[in-house]
Amino acid sequence: MHLVNIDDVEMRYGGPEGTLAVSGLNVKMDRGEFVAVVGPSGCGKSTLMKLTTGLQRPQKGAVVVAGQEVTKPISIVGMAFQNPIMLPWRTTLDNILLPLEIVEKHRRRIRTHRKEYIEKAEHLLELVGLKGFGPKYPWQLSGGMQQRANLCRALIHEPELLMLDEPFGALDAFTREELWCVIRDLHASSDVTVMLVTHDLRESAFLADRILVLSARPGRVIADHRVPFERPRELDLLFDNDFNHLVQDLHSEIARARDAA
């Protein structure tokens, strides 16, 4: 059974005359799979995220996550956006603990089991290379460090589904590659399912098991690539011929999708 099953979904914003964001959208994701979504800008990638997490409900079709139709926000997801939006009045550690104060399962326990949760958060910080930065305020961290902390926050409540919306868009190339490896290792060491929305084709090819190419608005899936490279993948892969062929194919598909619009 699929963890995520989006079946013939249509979503229109702003009433019957509004923009049709996605139409005839079909996406299936297996448990533990890493799926990247690419496409021309305005192709409904963010809509796909909102539909999957239950922030938006489709006008047509069904979104089923973990065997249940999504009718309201579901707390088995963790989200990270391009803008890390840490709350500046909380320390990095407290920012990471924030989801636990919200999610039904944890909010009753956090007062009594705080120590246990803090240990978990510190373990996550160590995983992403931020050991010891918990007591610092977010504005004392660099952009890349904030994005690492952002990942910790998305993961603290052990989501089954991790949704990443261009999380590395605002970072420099080297930091971005470092964080690719962080994500790769996080995915390898747990059974989390990841949906990564990105503009960066190399990022998608390096990280994902499957790459979905969306058409221009209204968005639907026009290609579904299985990424053949063996795991674990190293950064050398970026200079591999097959890798570059895949990136080129993706590139020309998106270019055609743009022209078709």
Place this chain on the structure above:
Amino acid sequence: MSAQKKGLTFIQLAPWIYTAALFALWEAAVWLFDLPVTFLPAPSRIAEAIVQYWGAIWSNSLQTLYTTLLGFALAMVGGLAIGLLIGWSRSIYAGLYPLMIGFNAIPKVAVVPILIIWFGIGSVPAIITAFLISFFPIVVNVATGLATIEPETEDILRALGAKKMDIMIKVGIPRSMPYFFASLKVAITLAFVGSVLSETVGSNNGLGNMMAAAQSRFNVPLVFAGLVMLAIEGIVMYAIMAWIERRMTGWAHRSSM
């Protein structure tokens, strides 16, 4: 190092030096142009008046401070509450905001006679005027703080199953605090305007009343003595608000890291 230290002390002394210079210029101008005391009394003459009338000045200053602070406290509580309410709900915002702009546009001097009819001569009209005039900037600031929450923050929290109340408590209220405390600095000075206005129009005590009475007796030095006391109270209260702002929302002033 020592030059830097010197520069710093000069900046710290600057307010005092500039104030002293202003009074010196003033004193010199009065002396130079031989201005009559009923037109513009010299600072030395004002100081004399302060000493001479100290008993009245002190009790009236306390009275004005009392009405101002009480009105200001009400504005703080009410402004925060209404601001949060407006930020909470779009429909409350849509309904209440035009009303408040209307109330704010009414000159408060026109409201004071009505307050006197309702509550009689005394402290109550002054307190209410101080409240009315300082209430609005607090409401607007708190509502702005709530209205500018990043949509992504809300998305993340809502995706986790957060209720509106959760978002308000975890994000909305802390986020609007710098706006709230910044507005207090504006509001406290406005509160003085309100209370003195009300005391001047109709009251038996307070600095406004004292100055109005002194003016009718051509006791111009006493009028200026009242102004000086108001300036001092205003500066002190502003400084206290600025201090509270720094203490409460240090995270919003990042340069101090």
